[in-house]
Amino acid sequence: MAAASVTVVLWASAFVAIREAGGHFSPGALALGRLSVGALALLVLWAVRGEGLPPRAAWPGIAASGVLWFGLYMVALNWGEQKVDAGTSAMVVNIGPVLIALLGGWLLKEGFPPKLMAGMAVSFAGAVVVGISMSSGGGSSVLGIVLCLLAAATYASGVVSQKPALRHASALQATTFGCLVGAVLCLPFAGQLVSQVAKAPASASLNIVYLGLFPTALGFTTWAYALSRTTAGKMGATTYAVPALVVVMAWMTLGEVPGWLTLAGGALCLGGVAVSRRR
Incomplete structure (x- = not known):
């Protein structure tokens, strides 16, 4: 639970950092910068600990999660959030x-525990409430919706592959x-990253460093541990706490004051997580 809590807090902070950096970096460049910093930090720690290469049996899952979750998910999410408002992207x-939960129950034979399903339903309802309350009310891009759906699918597939x-x-x-x-997969965006770093303010580049060191290197490691x-x-149900924390962090750091409907949705997200984690 401690490791999962660290992950949830760091991933929530990532949404704030991405919003600030996204105005200066394209989706692919942002993903490559984040993954490059994260991979470098992880490789140093891996070398210091002397853990060696993963066993052969682990490589199919590592490769699949690397392509789907670290690579495609990050690019699709960055791109999708540029095409639709925050509320719509959060819901999708x-x-x-x-x-x-569905793939885990089917492919990993985890089953479908009633408390988990009930908690997921409550949390998803909360995420919808948060999304509606934060929606700008404008028309959403069809491409943006497709990209957010792709992000959701690659996220889920990556988790089930990593397990x-x-x-x-x-x-x-x-x-x-x-x-x-994931970083290797994003190498075609290297030219964009170099040119955009040269033009971006230092604060935007520091956001990429933060994203790489904390939400990626630390957050994904504590996620894997949990x-x-x-x-x-x-574990998937636990991440429903993220929207609630994003609301609070955006309130504190960006001055985005949430309405009562947003706060109620955040409370539903947290309540659903509590239900899903009960034994």
Whole structure:
């Protein structure tokens, strides 16, 4: 629970950092910068700890999660949030935990515990309330909706792919090499990253460094540690706390004062997580 809590807080902070950096970096460049910083930090830690290469049996899951979650998900999410408002993207991307529970129950044979399903329903309702309350009311781009759906699908598929790999590899090994795979996949955006770093203010570049070190390197490692000790469905449900924390962080750092409907939706998200985590 401690590791999962660290992940949730760091991933919530990532939404604020992405919003600030997104005005200066394209989706692919932002993903490559974040993944490059994260992979470098993880490789240093991996070398210091001397954990060695992951066993052969872990590589299919590591490669799949690297491509789907570290690579495609980050680019799709960055791009989608440039095409639709924050409320719409929040509602669509939050299909991800539902897909994790369904895929985990089916492919990983985790089953469909009633409390988990009930908690997911409550949290998803909360995410919809938060999304509606934060929506700008304008028309949403069809491309943006498709990209957010792609982000939700690749997020869920990446988590379900990573779970079997953690039976053979440590959390650090799975995260380090998954992040490295994602960074390699994003290398075609290297030219954009170099040119945009030269033009962007220092604060935007520091946001990329923050995203790489904390939400990526640390947050994904604590996620893998927690995932290796519980089911994919329960871990997916835990991330429903993210929208509630994003509301609070945006309030504190960006001056975006939430309305009562937003706060009520955030409370529903947290309540659903509490239900889903009950034994």
